[in-house]
Amino acid sequence: MKLLVVEDDVRIADIVRRTLAEAGYAVDVTHTAPAGVEAFEIETYDLVVLDLMLPGLPRGGMDVCARIRELNTDIPILMLTGLDSARKRVEGLDAGADDYLVKPFHLVELLARVRALLRRAPRALAPVLRAQGVTLEPATRTATRAGRTIVLTAKEYAVLEYLMSNAGKIISSSELIDHAWDSNYEGFSNVVQSYIRYLRQKLTLPGEVEIIETRRGAGYVIAADE
Missing domain, CATH: 1.10.10.10 (Winged helix-like DNA-binding domain superfamily/Winged helix DNA-binding domain)
Incomplete structure (x- = not known):
């Protein structure tokens, strides 16, 4: 399966990429909101890991999430953020995210949430x-x-x-x-x-x-x- 990671912190993006790759996923990484939208418009992905605070668009990850939802209503979106507030979590979910993970997070939890989202995705329910x-x-x-x-x-x-x-x-x-x-x-x-x-x-x-x-x-x- 192919995943897109949109994260402006290069260090975090690399850690997430390596963790997902070691779990067997193919992973593309972008570091800005416009680059994330462009990658999604060009490639086909099974899941998006999306940072909330991204440069390049007025609402950062919220705008990326909204654009992805315009293009694909089914693809799972896991939103990452350093802002641990109920309001931000609600905003992210309202923008179209399926799950929310607050930084700093454990990599095992990241993998568990990715697996759970993929299991619930329509594509994951395909027949044997x-x-x-x-x-x-x-x-x-x-x-x-x-x-x-x-x-x-x-x-x-x-x-x-x-x-x-x-x-x-x-x-x-x-x-x-x-x-x-x-x-x-x-x-x-x-x-x-x-x-x-x-x-x-x-x-x-x-x-x-x-x-x-x-x-x-x-x-x-x-x-x-x-």
Whole structure:
């Protein structure tokens, strides 16, 4: 899943980014209200972590929250603030935030609130994915095939989930990077190839049919069930 963090304090933003990334999320970070709005207008995210006191717009995070709600009424928004007052909490919730976390906060609580919001999001309620004899369970991030449970890393899950969600469609490496890694990823170009190999090793035992097909020069595809 891909998250957007809008936080003007660079140190806090980096801590939040690293914490979320270590939990398996792809994370983009911006530091101003206009940049946050622009990022949301360009990219697709599953959740937004939004600071209240942001430069660049008259009401800071409130304006960003309102604009996000104009574009998407369902995406979860977790608002961060150093102002611990009932009035500010109410203003944030009225602007469209789903939850509120006051600074300083414990990182374990941040992760717990992110997980809770994602569970309640409409997308999180999507049915279990099935294709070519493989079942993918979003709640546990595990796959099953031929009666055996296959434990996946966060990145393996993200890649497989996207391929299975788009069963029958050829997905390019760049599209997978956009989904499973953050927008500033500048690592090795063969990272997708590596994760496809990891998935094949986990999903396919000797004698079983390989479910992830490579279409040379185009990308990867999992055939849709008929």
